[in-house]
Each structure stands twice: as C-alpha cells, then as structure tokens.
Amino acid sequence: MKTIFRFALLMAIALAGSAQSKVSIVASSTDLASIATYVGGDLIEVQSIGQGKSNLHFVEVLPSYMMKVARADIYLKVGLALDAWAQGVIDGARNDKLLVVDCSTGIEVLGKPTGKVDASMGDLHPDGNPHYWLDPRNGKVIANNICNALITVDPVHKADYQSRLAAFETLLDSKWNEWQEKTAAFRGAEVITYHSSFAYLANAFGFSVAGFIEPKPGIEPTAEHNNELIQLIKGKHISMILRDPYYSARAPESIARESGAVVYVAPSSVGGTPSAKDYISLFDSLVDILVRGAK
Amino acid sequence: MTARKYLLLFALAVPGSVFALTQPDISAIGDFRGYTGNWIDSTDAKTSRNGNFNMRFEELEVVLSGYLNPFAKAQIVISTPGDGLEIEEAYATIFKGLPLKTEVRIGQFLVDFGKLNLSHAHAYPFVDRPVVHRVLFGLDGFKDQGVSMNCVLPTRFYSKLSFNVLKGSVVGEDEAVEDPLDGRYTHAPILTSRLNGFWSLSTKADMDIGVSGFIGRYKGRGAYGTGDAELGYRNLYARMAALDGKCKIRPNDYSSLTLQGELILNSRDLFTDVFEKRSNWGAFAFVDYRFRKRYNIGFAVDRAPGIYDNGDGDYEQNIPVERSNTATAAFDDKNATKSFALFTGYSLLEETTLFRLTARWTSFNISDSSRLVDGSVESKRGEFTLSAQMIFSLGPHKPHEF
Numbered sequence: 001m002k003t004i005f006r007f008a009l010l011m012a013i014a015l016a017g018s019a020q021s022k023v024s025i026v027a028s029s030t031d032l033a034s035i036a037t038y039v040g041g042d043l044i045e046v047q048s049i050g051q052g053k054s055n056l057h058f059v060e061v062l063p064s065y066m067m068k069v070a071r072a073d074i075y076l077k078v079g080l081a082l083d084a085w086a087q088g089v090i091d092g093a094r095n096d097k098l099l100v101v102d103c104s105t106g107i108e109v110l111g112k113p114t115g116k117v118d119a120s121m122g123d124l125h126p127d128g129n130p131h132y133w134l135d136p137r138n139g140k141v142i143a144n145n146i147c148n149a150l151i152t153v154d155p156v157h158k159a160d161y162q163s164r165l166a167a168f169e170t171l172l173d174s175k176w177n178e179w180q181e182k183t184a185a186f187r188g189a190e191v192i193t194y195h196s197s198f199a200y201l202a203n204a205f206g207f208s209v210a211g212f213i214e215p216k217p218g219i220e221p222t223a224e225h226n227n228e229l230i231q232l233i234k235g236k237h238i239s240m241i242l243r244d245p246y247y248s249a250r251a252p253e254s255i256a257r258e259s260g261a262v263v264y265v266a267p268s269s270v271g272g273t274p275s276a277k278d279y280i281s282l283f284d285s286l287v288d289i290l291v292r293g294a295k
Numbered sequence: 296m297t298a299r300k301y302l303l304l305f306a307l308a309v310p311g312s313v314f315a316l317t318q319p320d321i322s323a324i325g326d327f328r329g330y331t332g333n334w335i336d337s338t339d340a341k342t343s344r345n346g347n348f349n350m351r352f353e354e355l356e357v358v359l360s361g362y363l364n365p366f367a368k369a370q371i372v373i374s375t376p377g378d379g380l381e382i383e384e385a386y387a388t389i390f391k392g393l394p395l396k397t398e399v400r401i402g403q404f405l406v407d408f409g410k411l412n413l414s415h416a417h418a419y420p421f422v423d424r425p426v427v428h429r430v431l432f433g434l435d436g437f438k439d440q441g442v443s444m445n446c447v448l449p450t451r452f453y454s455k456l457s458f459n460v461l462k463g464s465v466v467g468e469d470e471a472v473e474d475p476l477d478g479r480y481t482h483a484p485i486l487t488s489r490l491n492g493f494w495s496l497s498t499k500a501d502m503d504i505g506v507s508g509f510i511g512r513y514k515g516r517g518a519y520g521t522g523d524a525e526l527g528y529r530n531l532y533a534r535m536a537a538l539d540g541k542c543k544i545r546p547n548d549y550s551s552l553t554l555q556g557e558l559i560l561n562s563r564d565l566f567t568d569v570f571e572k573r574s575n576w577g578a579f580a581f582v583d584y585r586f587r588k589r590y591n592i593g594f595a596v597d598r599a600p601g602i603y604d605n606g607d608g609d610y611e612q613n614i615p616v617e618r619s620n621t622a623t624a625a626f627d628d629k630n631a632t633k634s635f636a637l638f639t640g641y642s643l644l645e646e647t648t649l650f651r652l653t654a655r656w657t658s659f660n661i662s663d664s665s666r667l668v669d670g671s672v673e674s675k676r677g678e679f680t681l682s683a684q685m686i687f688s689l690g691p692h693k694p695h696e697f
Binding site for chain 1: 392398453495503589647
C-alpha cells in the first residue's frame with residue numbers, strides 16, 4: 001500500500017511539473033528567437049542554432065542541434081531556402097511531436113526571380129530574398145506566426161500570448177515612427193552592401209542598394225568587379241558600404257580606400273554586434289548606422 | 296512494350312503537379328584524376344605507369360534522393376567505377392514513427408563501422424581512401440546489403456547505438472555457396488554494431504568518439520570451408536573492432552581545424568595446412584585545416600596490415616583465394632604498409648567544383664616474406680604518388696560535413 005502511495009505521489013509531482021513546464025522552442029536564427037521571446041515571455045524557453053555573427057546560409061548540421069530539437073515543442077524556420085540545413089536537424093531529431101513553423105508565411109517577398117534559376121546566377125534563392133526580418137513591419141508577421149504556433153501547442157495560455165503579441169506590435173509601431181523620423185535624412189540615398197542582406201531594410205527606410213561587393217550571390221569578390229564598384233561609387237557619390245559582420249573586411253576596405261566611401265559593420269541579425277541585443281535593438285543599431293551615414 | 300513506352304504512359308497518366316511533387320532530387324558527382332609517381336615491381340624494375348602522367352575518369356556518381364512519405368526517405372547512388380555500372384547504395388530509411396525513436400535502414404549502404412566509412416570518398420579532404428580501409432574493406436569501402444537499426448540513447452550528450460545485420464560481402468563471396476557436405480551456406484550474415492557519442496566542447500569545438508564491432512562467419516561448417524570432410528569441421532570467422540575519434544574546432548565561419556583518426560583491430564581465422572587465428576591492426580589519422588572557407592591543407596598518416604599491392608599483383612599475400620575470400624593482405628600479421636600524405640584543396644563555390652592535390656609517400660615493411668606469394672622478396676622500395684583530383688557536383692547532393 002505504501003508503495004502504491006509513493007508511486008501516486010511521484011506521478012502527481014511529475015504531472016504537476018509537466019503542467020508548469022515551459023514551451024520549448026528552437027529557432028534557426030537569433031532574430032526569430034528574439035521575437036519568440038517577446039511573444040512567449042517567461043512561458044517559453046528558446047534557443048537559437050544560428051548565431052548573430054554567423055552566416056545563416058552555411059550552418060553545419062551537428063548532432064548537438066538534433067538533441068535540442070529532439071526535446072523541443074516548436075521549431076522556427078526562416079524559410080525561403082535560407083536555412084535549408086534545418087531540415088537535416090529536424091529529421092535527425094526524430095521528434096514526432098515537433099511543430100515546424102515556416103516564419104516566412106505571409107511575408108511579402110522581395111527579389112523573387114522570374115524565369116529559370118540556375119547555378120550560373122550564383123547562390124540565388126529561387127523563392128526570393130530570405131532576409132525578410134530586416135523590415136520591422138515583417139517582425140509583426142513573424143510574431144503572428146509564432147503566436148499561432150504557441151497557441152496550438154499551449155492553448156491554455158492563449159490570452160497571455162495574444163496580449164504579449166499585441167504589446168510587441170504596439171512597441172514596433174512606436175519604434176517604427178521613431179526610426180522613420182531618425183532616418184528621414186537618409187531617405188533616397190544609395191548604398192553598397194556586401195550581400196543582398198539589406199534589401200528589406202532599404203525597402204523599409206527608403207534608401208536603395210546600388211551594388212553588391214559580391215559579383216553574384218555567394219560568389220567571392222573579384223578584382224574586376226571591385227574596380228567596377230569603385231567607378232560606380234565615385235560616379236554616384238555613394239558614401240556608405242554596409243558589411244555583415246561575418247563577411248571578410250578585405251574587399252570592402254579596399255574599395256573604400258579607393259573610392260572614399262566608408263565601411264560600416266551592420267548587424268544583419270540579433271547578436272551580430274554587441275549593441276544588437278534583441279530584435280528592437282537590432283534596428284536601433286541599424287538606424288544609428290544610417291543616421292551616421294546621413295551626416 | 297518497351298520500358299520507355301511504359302515510362303511515357305506513366306508520365307502521361309500522372310497529373311503534372313503530382314509528378315513534379317514526387318520527383319526525387321537528382322544529382323551527379325564527377326571525379327576526374329591525374330596522377331604520376333614511381334612504382335616499382337618485385338624485380339625492382341619500374342612499372343609501365345612509372346613516371347607517366349596518367350589520367351582517368353575515376354567515377355561518376357548519380358544520386359537520387361527524396362522523401363517516400365512523412366516517415367521515410369530513400370537514396371540511390373549509382374556509380375560508374377571504371378567501365379562498369381554499379382549500385383553503390385540503394386536504401387530506404389524509416390526515420391520517424393518507430394518506437395524509442397529508432398531509425399531503420401534497409402537496402403545496400405555504407406556501413407557505420409568507424410566514422411570515415413560513412414562518407415563517400417569524394418567527401419574526404421584527400422584524394423584516396425586510407426590504405427587500411429582498402430585492405431580490410433575493399434576499394435569501395437565497407438558497403439553491404441542488409442538491415443541497419445539505430446537509436447539515439449537517452450543521455451545528456453548525443454549518443455547513438457546502431458546494430459546492423461548484413462549479408463557479409465565484405466568478408467565472403469558475393470553469393471553464398473551451398474556447402475556440398477552439409478547443405479549449409481558457406482558464409483552467414485555478419486553482425487556489426489557502433490556506439491558513438493558527440494560532445495560540444497564549446498560553441499567552437501566538437502568531439503565525436505565511437506567504438507565499432509564486427510563479427511562474421513565467412514566460411515561455414517564444411518570442413519574449414521574446404522568441403523573436405525577428413526579435415527574436420529570448423530567455422531572460420533572474421534572479427535574486427537574499431538575506435539574512432541574526430542575533433543573539429545571552428546575559430547570562425549571561415550576556418551576550421553579537424554583532427555580525425557581510426558584504429559582497427561582485425562582477427563581472421565585461416566585454414567591452410569593448420570587452423571590459425573591471425574591478428575593484425577591498421578590505423579589512420581589526419582589533420583585538415585580549412586581556411587578562408589574554400590581552401591584546405593593537411594596531412595595524413597596511415598598504417599595497414601600486409602603489403603598493399605598497388606594493382607600490379609607482385610606482392611600478393613600467400614593466402615589461397617579460396618580460403619580467404621577477401622583481400623589477402625587482411626590475413627597478413629607480419630608485414631605492413633605505411634604511408635604519409637600531404638594534401639591541399641580549393642573549392643570554387645561551396646562544394647560544386649573542387650580541386651585537390653595529394654602527395655603520398657608509401658613504405659613497405661616486409662619482416663616475413665613467407666607471407667608473400669614470392670617468398671624470395673625481402674623488401675619493397677617505397678613509392679611516391681602525386682594525385683590531382685577535380686570533383687564537380689551538379690544538383691543538390693554535396694559532400695557531407697561532419
């Protein structure tokens with residue numbers, strides 16, 4: 001009888017523990033993880049596989065990532081073929097209960113190629129530019145996708161998630177106005193970027209990308225292309241080169257020396273620079289760079 | 296009706312959208328090589344290939360892979376080594392829905408004995424397969440037909456236990472032969488198992504350690520496999536055990552240092568005039584430094600049992616083929632082949648176009664020439680081989696990582 005009582009007690013403790021346990025989320029990127037934190041708060045535990053200073057295109061699938069996903073409730077994918085490696089992690093995790101969320105659902109995708117896409121065009125994404133989180137308006141779409149997933153997995157806290165989502169959207173709206181005001185002087189400017197990472201940022205803040213350090217997506221800079229860029233920068237009086245933290249400084253610095261433009265290390269993800277601590281401060285950092293560029 | 300007509304009818308019958316959705320990923324990987332070196336035969340004379348610049352299209356691999364349904368996927372690798380056409384791998388993997396998160400693989404596949412064997416040779420940072428693998432597993436590595444099961448163990452770190460029941464081609468004839476004396480087959484399915492653990496030492500360093508075991512009967516009861524009842528009855532077994540390790544350090548996105556090695560202990564029963572149990576060992580290790588993402592440089596050391604005969608056939612070990620049914624050097628417990636290699640590589644973009652260069656010095660340690668067919672040979676001069684390799688891959692299948 002004592003044994004049965006002890007067993008029942010243990011079961012009750014275990015069940016009580018599981019009822020209070022947090023929703024476990026693994027995200028492909030720090031950006032999705034940060035937005036998930038805004039929506040889930042202390043009801044979730046979130047980890048990111050990609051790191052802010054790493055190139056999300058190239059993440060090596062490691063068994064330790066599979067271990068994380070094996071214990072997770074939700075996996076947040078960037079989608080649009082950016083984190084194609086995530087499928088290997090998800091399959092390797094063998095987690096039948098995992099809810100996989102493609103956070104690009106509902107995004108108005110930029111740069112979707114028309115016609116046939118092949119490797120002669122470089123590492124071009126056939127579904128369009130996948131760096132969509134760099135438009136703060138898309139942050140709302142991502143947050144809604146995450147909120148829906150959380151409600152599916154943890155319907156008990158539906159009201160909590162919805163209220164946190166509303167607070168996040170309000171915060172984004174107020175920051176949007178602030179950021180737009182600060183970058184007003186930069187509107188209409190042209191910049192050079194290393195990769196097509198900042199197309200959504202340009203769209204959000206009204207500047208344009210005149211050229212890329214990469215001759216084609218994923219292709220290393222060449223001397224001939226660098227010379228063309230130098231002429232372009234001089235001809236159009238472009239003053240700013242944006243480099244993601246994980247790309248080599250060599251070609252941008254060399255072009256800057258020859259052309260007179262200034263290279264800015266711009267975080268393309270949360271954690272990319274020390275100041276980009278979360279999704280909001282990521283834009284604070286980027287806006288700060290644009291403001292400096294406008295002077 | 297020809298197969299082509301059937302295919303055409305099938306394509307017409309299946310709605311286009313469904314056909315497109317169910318098409319597998321199709322990839323092709325070509326491996327072209329140029330090589331030169333000094334190769335000496337048993338009379339100490341240069342072989343016909345010595346000093347020449349030789350070229351050969353080593354292999355074309357066509358890979359078809361995709362999901363069969365939400366629970367299973369399949370991969371077929373057809374290769375063209377030399378003039379032939381062979382199925383290198385063809386298997387289905389049920390990876391979801393089984394109890395205890397078990398994964399089951401059925402078909403023909405590279406066996407997870409050690410770590411390196413799981414990768415296709417084009418994924419190695421150097422040109423040639425380690426000599427110890429060529430001696431113990433054959434030129435294509437350890438691949439076999441059968442069933443493989445593995446499960447992830449409930450440990451704090453990632454650990455996996457696999458168990459394979461295989462046909463046994465790596466130690467026996469391709470087709471089992473019925474013993475004339477008792478009607479049993481001359482070799483039985485072999486059993487292999489591997490346990491490996493993976494640890495993240497830090498955010499920039501990982502380590503993988505594995506142990507593997509193998510046992511297989513390559514000759515059945517029929518009198519030491521000879522079919523002679525007067526000699527008595529005894530099964531002949533092959534046994535192997537391996538310890539493998541890999542450590543990868545990534546200071547940043549663009550560089551990594553890989554240290555990898557494997558020790559294989561090998562024991563083979565042999566009946567020539569008397570019953571013998573011969574034990575030997577082989578090992579390899581390499582250090583590969585990848586920098587600026589597209590370049591790599593490193594060195595490899597390798598030790599294999601027996602005298603690895605580079606295809607000239609002058610140094611075959613003194614084991615009658617009908618008694619061994621495998622590379623005869625695997626039975627040599629006295630002599631050894633050692634090599635040292637320097638290698639470098641460059642990939643144009645990702646792994647779609649790779650160039651590799653490997654310089655390999657091979658030395659031969661003959662301490663007992665009675666193990667060789669020509670017992671008068673007391674030494675074999677060392678060889679030097681310089682190999683250049685160009686690999687191109689078309690489609691989604693790329694050399695695997697870690």
